[in-house]
Amino acid sequence: MGLNPASNMRVPLKYVCEDVDRHGNVRCYVRTPGKRKVRIRALPGTPEFMDEYQAAIATAAEAPPRQADEAKKGSFRYLCIRYYASAAYKALDISTRNWQRRALDAIAVEHGAKPVSMMQARHVRRMRDAKGATPAAANQLVKALRALFSWANEAEETTANPTIGVKKLKYRSDGHHTWTDEEIQKFYESHPLGTKARLALDLLRYTTGRREDAPRLGRQHTRDGRVRFRQAKNEHRNPIDIDIPLHPALAASIAAANVSTNMTFLLTEFGKPFTANGFGNKFKDWCRQADLPHCSAHGIRKATSTALAEAGATPHEIMAITGHQTLEEVERYTKAASRKKTADAAMQKLQRG
Incomplete structure (x- = not known):
């Protein structure tokens, strides 16, 4: 919980913590599990504080986990970590970063240690089809992988792109219900x-x-x-x-x-x-x-x-x-x-x- 120095009230925001410097000033941080803490400098309770809080949450999500050094160079997890630290990824809107990371991290849970050079289009199709019951999520997985390999090819992290030729699943959806x-x-x-x-x-x-x-x-x-x-x-x-x-x-x-x-x-x-x-x-x-x-x-x-x-x-x-x-x-x-x-x-x- 963050302390509001102006009102002595607690700010009930997730991951917000505080400490006091040697001058007695309260400092607020975002500290997410296993990630580096990020300083929030604006006064709690202000719109500027909320802006910094949202940015800090995104920054913390992008920061490589402490066990990142254990990711073997050339592995899928290693490539993801490199992507999260790239200027291309950081230039995306927070919402885009979040859904891309969720999709890629989910893949890394099972395939993170595998050599990314071994990934082929058939593997991408297999992962896509495994989510066939939820075609929107399946297509989002493909979209996240395309973004990853598009950056990786340009950054010369990889020479192949296993998403080429992989199509999205076709399905009918009217999207969000239109209010009457x-x-x-x-x-x-x-x-x-x-x-x-x-x-x-x-x-x-x-x-x-x-x-x-x-x-x-x-x-x-x-x-x-x-x-x-x-x-x-x-x-x-x-x-x-x-x-x-x-x-x-x-x-x-x-x-x-x-x-x-x-x-x-x-x-x-x-x-x-x-x-x-x-x-x-x-x-x-x-x-x-x-x-x-x-x-x-x-x-x-x-x-x-x-x-x-x-x-x-x-x-x-x-x-x-x-x-x-x-x-x-x-x-x-x-x-x-x-x-x-x-x-x-x-x-x-x-x-x-």
């Missing part, structure tokens, strides 16, 4: 205007932000009748800046929640900013309280995109709101809306006939 108007109203009935849950949904709904974006929004992002923020996804590689009108319903929700002066509108019960994962979990709790266990934060983004398409917005207009960079994703919404309108028109003709 009825489900949104049901959520509103359970979480009325002025509640934190209602504000959370309105932030998602009227900014089309992801779960990483909503907990970062605050007064500095809503000025002069507009909402301006940089999307968290790919912000370090390919940043996307959003600049959209402040919807009256969102303005009313912010005012009712009495958070218009906050640097982050959404705070935990401890008065601290949410992490992306923490917000996602909390939002799922609010959904369950509204008897909507199948709904999620990302489904709101899809619902607003659908509503824009049904209102007649063009793909480029939708992209300006959502921050999508290709037409392919957005055209799904507009095509579906077009089919719906065409079907309605056709049925009206049948009724007149």
Whole structure:
């Protein structure tokens, strides 16, 4: 637990520890099992502290374990350790680093000591097919290996790439459930205007932000009748800046929640900013309280995109709101809306006939 020197309160964050230097100053660190500790210099309880905390968690995850020296050069585990320490890996967003590392570390549990030069495409296919019951996870494994060997070839750590020719599994998935108007109203009935849950949904709904974006929004992002923020996804590689009108319903929700002066509108019960994962979990709790266990934060983004398409917005207009960079994703919404309108028109003709 970290100590907040300004308030003498404990900060309930996982892996946070403290010590006191010879001048009596309290120093906070992130110390994960078997990894080097990482110093947090910002004052606990501030947004800067949470930013450093998240970065420290990622840095600790990237740091080679203490038994790294035992990894034999040329082994799969050794290659993974080299990749985690590379500039290419560190340039990735935290969420990308995390899922890549989970996938690669899972492979290393069984195959870490094996010579990476012996890995062939058939081995990758075998590992992929072993996860056939969960095709999304199987494809993520292949994607993580491709990233690893793409870096390894460029860095001249290896000369072969066993992922070449390995295809992803084909499967049908509609992704996150798209909220219906009825489900949104049901959520509103359970979480009325002025509640934190209602504000959370309105932030998602009227900014089309992801779960990483909503907990970062605050007064500095809503000025002069507009909402301006940089999307968290790919912000370090390919940043996307959003600049959209402040919807009256969102303005009313912010005012009712009495958070218009906050640097982050959404705070935990401890008065601290949410992490992306923490917000996602909390939002799922609010959904369950509204008897909507199948709904999620990302489904709101899809619902607003659908509503824009049904209102007649063009793909480029939708992209300006959502921050999508290709037409392919957005055209799904507009095509579906077009089919719906065409079907309605056709049925009206049948009724007149």
